[in-house]
Amino acid sequence: MTRHLLFNLGRSVLVLFVVTFIVFALMYGDGYGIAYSVLGLTATPEAVEAKVVALGLDRPLLTQFGDWLGGAFTGDLGRSFYTGQSVSEALSTRVPVTLSVVIPTLVLTAVISVLLGVTAAVRGGVVDRVVQVISVGGTAVPSFIVAIALVFTFAIRWRFFPATGYTKLSDSPTAWLASVALPMVALLIGAVASAAQQFRTAVLDTIGRDYVRTLRARGVRESNIIFGHVLRNAAAPGLTVISLTVFGLLGGAVFIEQVFVLPGMGQLANMSAQISDVPMVMGTVLVMVLIVLVVNFTTDLAINLLNPKARTR
Numbered sequence: 001m002t003r004h005l006l007f008n009l010g011r012s013v014l015v016l017f018v019v020t021f022i023v024f025a026l027m028y029g030d031g032y033g034i035a036y037s038v039l040g041l042t043a044t045p046e047a048v049e050a051k052v053v054a055l056g057l058d059r060p061l062l063t064q065f066g067d068w069l070g071g072a073f074t075g076d077l078g079r080s081f082y083t084g085q086s087v088s089e090a091l092s093t094r095v096p097v098t099l100s101v102v103i104p105t106l107v108l109t110a111v112i113s114v115l116l117g118v119t120a121a122v123r124g125g126v127v128d129r130v131v132q133v134i135s136v137g138g139t140a141v142p143s144f145i146v147a148i149a150l151v152f153t154f155a156i157r158w159r160f161f162p163a164t165g166y167t168k169l170s171d172s173p174t175a176w177l178a179s180v181a182l183p184m185v186a187l188l189i190g191a192v193a194s195a196a197q198q199f200r201t202a203v204l205d206t207i208g209r210d211y212v213r214t215l216r217a218r219g220v221r222e223s224n225i226i227f228g229h230v231l232r233n234a235a236a237p238g239l240t241v242i243s244l245t246v247f248g249l250l251g252g253a254v255f256i257e258q259v260f261v262l263p264g265m266g267q268l269a270n271m272s273a274q275i276s277d278v279p280m281v282m283g284t285v286l287v288m289v290l291i292v293l294v295v296n297f298t299t300d301l302a303i304n305l306l307n308p309k310a311r312t313r
Contacts, residue, residue: 004155004304005297005300005304006303008203008297008300009297012293012296012297014307015289015293016289016290016293018164019285019289020072020282020285020286020289023281023282023285024061024065024068024282025061025065027278027281027282028057028061028064028065028278029061030059031052031055031057032048032052032057034052034055034057034274034276034278035048035049035051035052035055036048037275037276038051038055038082038276039051039079048246052199054151055081060200062083068282071284075087075088077091077279077282077283077286078279078282079279080272080277080279080280081277081278081279082277083147084277087115087279087280087282087283090193090268090280090283091265091268091283091284091287093263094148094263094264094267094268095264095265095287097166097257097262097263097264097265098250098253098257098262098264098265098266099291100176100180101180101183101184101253101256101264102183102187102246102249102250102253104180105131105184105187105188105191105249106143106191106242106245106246106249106295108112108184108188108192109188109191109192109195109245110239110242111194111241112188112192112196112254113191113192113195113196113198113199113238113242114199114231115195115236116131116134116200117131117190117195117196117197117198117199117200117202117238118199118200118203118226118231119131120132120196121199121200121203121204121207122207122226122245128200128237131196131197131200132197132200134193134196135193135194135196135197136137136193137188137193138190138192138193138194139190139193139194141189141190142190142255143186143189143190143252143255143256144186144252144255144256144258144259146185146186146189146190147154147182147183147255147256147259147260149261150182150185150186151182151259151260155182161178161179161181161182163203163260164260164261165179165261165262166179166180166261166262166263166264167179167297168257174269175253179260179262182260183253183256183259183260183262185258186259187248187252187256188254190248190252191245191248191249193241194241194245194248195238195241195245198237198238198241199234199238199241201237202234202235202236202237202238203226203230203231203234204309205234205284206230206233206234207230211229212225212229212230215229232306235302235303235306236303236306239302239303239306240297240299242299242305243295243296243298243299246291246292246295246296247292250266250288250291250292253265253266254266254267254269254270257270258270265284265287265288268280268284269281269284269285269288272284
């Protein structure tokens with residue numbers, strides 16, 4: 001198990017390096033294009049040349065990436081090309097906002113998906129069909145459409161929640177919950193829809209195996225079979241889907257934060273991409289990749305703890 005986890009840790013570091021280099025090469029590959037974006041299309045060639053030199057974009061790409069990577073290890077991700085603000089400083093205020101929406105949504109997704117998936121697989125019949133309809137519907141409707149519907153219904157028409165804005169948890173837990181409730185629901189619907197279906201399939205596959213029939217023949221209680229044996233063996237595919245859900249949550253946060261005007265990482269990435277603020281884009285990409293890799297590694301650890309077969313790999 002330890003060897004397997006160390007291998008996954010090394011693989012995660014390699015993925016982080018490769019992804020950041022590819023994004024860096026795409027973003028910094030055209031130094032003159034960046035200079036024109038900063039100065040405007042009416043800038044003179046002399047001004048553009050001077051800006052390229054001032055930003056260090058005239059150096060070899062590998063040299064630029066090495067400097068950026070060295071700064072990233074020390075927490076220095078550079079400064080905005082437009083405002084001069086430190087990227088690390090900007091992210092320090094934006095990341096907590098995004099995580100305060102994504103992390104609770106991920107936890108709720110895991111809990112609700114397990115409950116719906118197990119119930120649908122064990123009960124079958126009408127319950128199973130209802131869960132499948134919910135899964136198809138939740139997957140088909142984009143999260144930003146759900147978000148707009150939630151705003152019109154629960155913020156504008158009934159005024160149960162604020163339509164926009166964000167309150168820090170440290171300022172007021174109640175106001176914080178009200179400000180993130182609708183964004184969480186908007187992301188939760190699609191995430192639960194896909195994960196619940198995967199848990200249902202995994203549980204159905206496990207229930208039909210020989211050892212489950214043997215346990216039932218020996219008179220073991222059904223609840224003990226489901227939660228003590230079936231769910232543990234079905235955890236691997238279900239948890240894998242949960243970890244992959246992080247991609248969707250972070251991607252959805254880009255749109256959700258625009259709808260609810262949340263000052264999070266997704267909003268920062270969107271604004272930075274529109275004005276070609278390359279250091280800010282690179283900073284948000286780095287943080288998002290780190291979040292995904294940490295969740296994937298944690299998921300792999302949970303699978304090894306829950307499923308004894310995984311420990312022997």
